Amino acid sequence: MxxxxxxxxxxxxxxxxxxxxxxxxxxxxxxxxxxxxxxxxxxxxxxxxxxxxxxxxxxxxxxxxxxxxxxxxxxxxxxxxxxxxxxxxxxxxxxxxxxxxxxxxxxxLSGRVHAKLTSARPLPADAVNKIKAALERATGKTILIESAVDPELIGGVVTQVGSVVYDGSLKTQLGNIRNSLRG
CATH class of the missing domain: 1.10.520.20 (N-terminal domain of the delta subunit of the F1F0-ATP synthase)
Known part of the structure; x- marks a missing residue:
C-alpha cells in the first residue's frame, strides 16, 4: 500500500x-x-x-x-x-x-461519473435507464450506474453521484415525518 x-x-x-x-x-x-x-x-x-x-x-x-x-x-x-x-x-x-x-x-477526463442506485427491490431495466437519463441531463456527464438492493428502504430509491445523495426512499420520508411530528 x-x-x-x-x-x-x-x-x-x-x-x-x-x-x-x-x-x-x-x-x-x-x-x-x-x-x-x-x-x-x-x-x-x-x-x-x-x-x-x-x-x-x-x-x-x-x-x-x-x-x-x-x-x-x-x-x-x-x-x-x-x-x-x-x-x-x-x-x-x-x-x-x-x-x-x-x-x-x-x-x-472522459466526462463519466459513477453513480450508485439503491432500491428496496431490483428495478426493471427501463426504470434504471430513465433514472440514468435524468442524471445525465442533470450533470451533463455520462453516468455509469451500479445498482444495489437494500430491503430496509421499504420503497423508493437512493442515488449517490459522487458526494451528492438524492434520497427518495420511503424510509427517509417516514423519518422526516416522524421528526416533524416530534418538533
Whole structure:
C-alpha cells in the first residue's frame, strides 16, 4: 500500500503517457487486468502481488517473474514498462490504488461519473435507464450506474453521484415525518 497522494501522482504520470482517449482506455483496461490477476489468491498460496512485494525472494527473481507475467498477459508496452518502473521503485503493492486513481482520473477526463442506485427491490431495466437519463441531463456527464438492493428502504430509491445523495426512499420520508411530528 502507498499513500493516496503518491498513488495519484503515479496514476497521473501514466495518464500523461496516453496520447489519445483510446490509448487512455487501453491503459486503464490493462492496469485493471493486471490488478485482477496479481491479487488473485488460491487456497493456501500467496497471490502474485504478495510474491512481488515479498522480501523473501531476491529482487532479480521477482523482476523475472513480473516480466514473464507481463509477457504472458500481452499488456500494452507502455503499461508493462510502467509496471516495471513501479516495481523498481518498490511500490508494486500500491498498484491496486494506482489503478483506482487512474480509473477515476480517466473517467473525469472522459466526462463519466459513477453513480450508485439503491432500491428496496431490483428495478426493471427501463426504470434504471430513465433514472440514468435524468442524471445525465442533470450533470451533463455520462453516468455509469451500479445498482444495489437494500430491503430496509421499504420503497423508493437512493442515488449517490459522487458526494451528492438524492434520497427518495420511503424510509427517509417516514423519518422526516416522524421528526416533524416530534418538533
Amino acid at each position: 502507498i499513500p493516496g497522494s503518491l498513488a495519484r501522482r503515479y496514476a497521473r504520470a501514466l495518464l500523461q503517457l496516453a496520447d489519445t482517449p483510446i490509448q487512455r482506455e487501453i491503459f486503464g483496461r490493462d492496469i485493471a487486468s493486471f490488478v485482477r490477476v496479481a491479487a488473485t489468491h488460491e487456497l493456501g498460496k500467496p497471490s502474485l502481488m504478495d510474491v512481488l512485494d515479498s522480501g523473501a525472494y531476491l529482487v532479480a527473481e521477482r523482476r523475472a517473474i513480473l516480466q514473464k507475467v507481463l509477457e504472458r498477459m500481452s499488456l500494452d508496452a507502455t503499461v508493462a514498462k510502467f509496471l516495471l518502473f513501479v516495481f523498481e521503485r518498490g511500490r508494486i503493492a500500491g498498484v491496486p490504488q494506482i489503478a483506482g486513481q487512474y480509473a477515476e482520473m480517466s473517467d473525469a
